Amino acid sequence: MIIVYTGGGKGKTTAALGLALRATAYDKKIRMIQFIKGSWHYGEMSSSSRLSPEFEIVAVGKGFVGIMDDVSTPQQHIDTARQALSLARKSVSDDTLDIIILDEVNYAIHLDLISEDDILGVLDACHAGADVVLTGNYATDRIIQAADLVTEMRSIKHPFQKGIRAKQGIDF
Numbered sequence: 322m323i324i325v326y327t328g329g330g331k332g333k334t335t336a337a338l339g340l341a342l343r344a345t346a347y348d349k350k351i352r353m354i355q356f357i358k359g360s361w362h363y364g365e366m367s368s369s370s371r372l373s374p375e376f377e378i379v380a381v382g383k384g385f386v387g388i389m390d391d392v393s394t395p396q397q398h399i400d401t402a403r404q405a406l407s408l409a410r411k412s413v414s415d416d417t418l419d420i421i422i423l424d425e426v427n428y429a430i431h432l433d434l435i436s437e438d439d440i441l442g443v444l445d446a447c448h449a450g451a452d453v454v455l456t457g458n459y460a461t462d463r464i465i466q467a468a469d470l471v472t473e474m475r476s477i478k479h480p481f482q483k484g485i486r487a488k489q490g491i492d493f
């Protein structure tokens with residue numbers, strides 16, 4: 322099954338984490354690969370070890386691209402996205418893994434760090450027993466076509482609009 326969480330509302334990565342939490346109950350082996358995040362510390366990076374060895378998070382990305390605290394060059398972002406891509410390729414052909422989560426992968430495509438064809442190739446190469454989850458806004462039409470389940474998070478309200486910044490335990 323190919324699952325996509327996209328849209329401008331909050332909840333895409335946390336939906337994928339919730340899915341991982343549920344799946345560990347059945348001894349499924351899950352790997353989340355983070356394509357963009359990496360420079361910030363997110364709570365799940367610590368708490369995932371409590372679900373180890375069933376669940377692991379590999380943060381490959383270098384953090385925000387072009388905004389906030391971005392100190393990486395465009396080429397460094399491309400290199401790290403390609404590293405994440407190569408781990409994704411390896412992971413989908415690893416039949417000891419049941420669920421592979423490609424976190425923020427849609428942004429990596431949107432920002433031209435990797436191509437849509439790269440990821441469609443990963444989906445094609447996926448072993449028959451695996452489920453793949455793709456998160457990030459701007460999922461492309463062809464990714465949506467390839468998916469079995471697509472949910473669009475739509476923002477109705479976000480505290481950011483009131484000037485409230487990211488909150489520990491909620492946003493990171």
Ligand code: ATP
Nearest residue numbers: 329330331332333334335336476479481487491492
């Ligand atoms: P989360 O990790 O909380 O599930 P997400 O994966 O849906 O969020 P991303 O696009 O990956 O969202 O962005 C990550 C950060 O941006 C989070 O801190 C999140 O709270 C914030 N964010 C998400 N949606 C919005 C929004 N509509 N307005 C402002 N900030 C947002």
Ligand code: MG
Nearest residue numbers: 333334425456
């Ligand atoms: Mg996210």
